[in-house]
Amino acid sequence: MRNLKRQLFAGPYMIWIVGFILLPVVMILYYAFTTSSGSFTVSNVLTITHPIFFRALLFSLKLALVCTLICLVLAYPLAMILNNMKNGSQGFIVFIFILPMWMNFMLRILAWKMLLSNNGIINTILGFFGLPDLHIINTPAAVVLCMVYDFLPFMVLPIYNALARINRDVIEAAKDLGAGNITIFFKIIVPLSMSGVISGIIMVFVPALTSFAVSDLLGGGKVLLIGNIIEQAFTQDYNWNLGAGLSFVLMIFVLVSMTLVNSRDTEGGANVW
Amino acid sequence: MKKKLIAIFCATLTALTLFSGCGSKKSENTLTVLNYGKYIDPEVLELFEKETGIHVDYEEYITPENMYTKYKAGAIDYDLICTSDYMVEKLIKEGQVLEMNYDNIPLAENLDKAYFDFSKSFDPDTKYTLPYFFGTVGILYNKNMVDESKVDSWDILWDKDYDGQIIMPDSVRDAFMVALKRLGYSLNTSDEKELREAQELLLKQKSMIYSYLVDEAQDEMIAENAAMAVVYSGEAGLAMDYNDNLAFSVPKEGSNMWIDSWFIPKTCTNQENAEKFLNFLCREDIAAMNFDYVYYATPNTKVVEQLDPDLQANTTIFPPKDILNNCEVLKSLDDDTTTLYSELWLELKAYSE
């Protein structure tokens, strides 16, 4: 009986789930499967097969994968170095790597804009040394660069946390049994840090796949990602049904890829982080 | 199972009742204004609030299409909107615009009658609109980077010498205007063949474009990040004040003459306040402040008279008659053409080699 009473604490949150988590998803479904006059259709969802939309989705996927990969390659060694540091300085170093995250997301984009413009700071410095100019602003490269910058901490922290949880005794034991450094790395460290890697991939991949602000501000109107198309459907074309249809596709797409990534993680499905 | 259903039903009901409390209740003395970005001196808003006690909720948008969506979404009840000719026309046709009571705007007499006549192309009986600023579209270029003898034609925007140094407008009608004019067609054509031809031209140009921008173009030009940009005349005037290397030209093939006007949409809850605001904008000192800030041609004769003769003679800001006569005003298009335009535009934006 006492138990039932305690369950009631979740009551307000249950109302919240219904009102503000489930109902909004229902709204997306409603708009996705109706025409502007309200009759049922699947054409909004099927527009994703239209070459333009499909190409934008593939292109977003490509950028997101590149971005995730770069983040992973940069973050893993970094997390290992951080983890191997002496305890005293560790806290401080980790602190240094999360500090930029606390600056506003938009201001970080602004900073890259300053750096990368045709006549910007990097090119001025390159010019000073007589080196050729770097023309990556308003190209996909600039978008990926800024995304890596924005999302790198999201990759570093989970991996670092996973590494920190590995019991040193396990490594010592492996050493005693004659394992070399490479064996230890691939047989012990990598598998045991996998949960962190997966969290990191999810935390970088999803925002990279669906972002529209970075491509909008650093792509010069030339980089069209699936996020931009959805945003435009809602803010420019006044075609909510199409926008909702594409959002629905994106939602399914993200959920499926997350389940795929997550299926390797066997300890409890709810524990995504 | 039944119990669960009842629980879910109750939860839904409670959630729905929550809504009634969360909407922003509009108080009597609030005015919700929607305007282009950078299109009013923020101090003007403060002054208006101080003088009248009416609180202004001020919202901005980038392109006319953007505004249309914001308005049609119905998520916010706007009291007053400022936008361009063809979009006003579209909304008037849709019956979304309230008649203005000009008696409540006595200071409108400060505005040159000529611009009410111009507005007749979209507001034939002068019932709905009040002109705010006007101008043309042309090429803002950097004298050190561009051959000045060629800049009198839209052709220069397809010149391979300026690969990667051209900024085009990130707004459907403005971008197509350039291509249509280069081809010698009307800006208001609804001929699919002509529009496709224009798109073809824009596709060919895409690889040479530095970026597609609206208001930011001016900033990029001042920083000399690009050699030329297609911009509104007032923007060019402002940029030229910051950077002496910049100059402006309206190509000989002709261009677009635009006029931005205020109108009162059907969602207006307090028309009197809206008109009070419009009257305030027509007041000489306020219009002067806005002119200083926006730097587009103002129809307010009182302001123009007070200006420095040099500025009055500035042909970038105040386009001379012969240039205006060579320009067309954008008209609203039928639904099919609008849909075609969005398709062509999306194809252009998604295009890559």
Add this chain to the structure above:
Amino acid sequence: MVKKSAERIYLTLIFLFLYLPIAVLIVLSFNNSKSRVYWGGFTLKWYQKMITSPTIMKAFGTTIIISLASALIATLLGTLAALGINAMKKRNQTIMLGATNIPMLNADIVTGISMMLLFVRFTRLGMGTVLIAHITFNIPYVILNVLPKLRQTSKYTYEAALDLGATPLYAFFKITWPQLRPGVLSGFLMAMTMSLDDFSITYFTKGAGINTLSTMIYTNMRKGINPEMYALSTILFMAALILLLLMNFGPSAKREKASK
């Protein structure tokens, strides 16, 4: 030795990559010229302009109010929810946590749009709608921080206290709460960080005249860049620095470490 210096070089490079852009903004905020490249002398005028700008200050206030209020409400709701969920049967727990995961896994843009579609149907967009949207994506962070702590606490101590005659409320605050506190605190901080940094969701749910810093800077950047933005960056960076320093190395942090 080689490995050590390679590590050092790598750390330095990453450090430069992370801080160079911020350094640029900070330097430019003192530049007495609108140019982004040339140095026109030292000035504080952008700071003065920033402080006197009604747009920036209003957005700043809105941001603080929304992130504080949403984090507080989310912490309250989320902690209660965690207590409730913890008392549930395994199957119901899974359902609840599944629903909790929806806003975390969904793309920001989809969450923002779905909430906008809902709000537009039933009400008008305003400050309230932004607040609700922020609370919604904040709650999961609280729950996922509190629940593990709750699972670690032994319910026998709590029940023993009850058997010894403590009221449930007294037992909760004496036994359970001290063990939950770090989880609740980190949940609150995480919620606030997410709320401060959010752009997409605010962008789609905000009403007229309401801007958080993110949406304000976004519109501002689309119109060309004002040096006031550099000053704002510097101030925000310094605030984050001081706040994090206090949290990590301040007196309370030391006490917590000592008690471990």
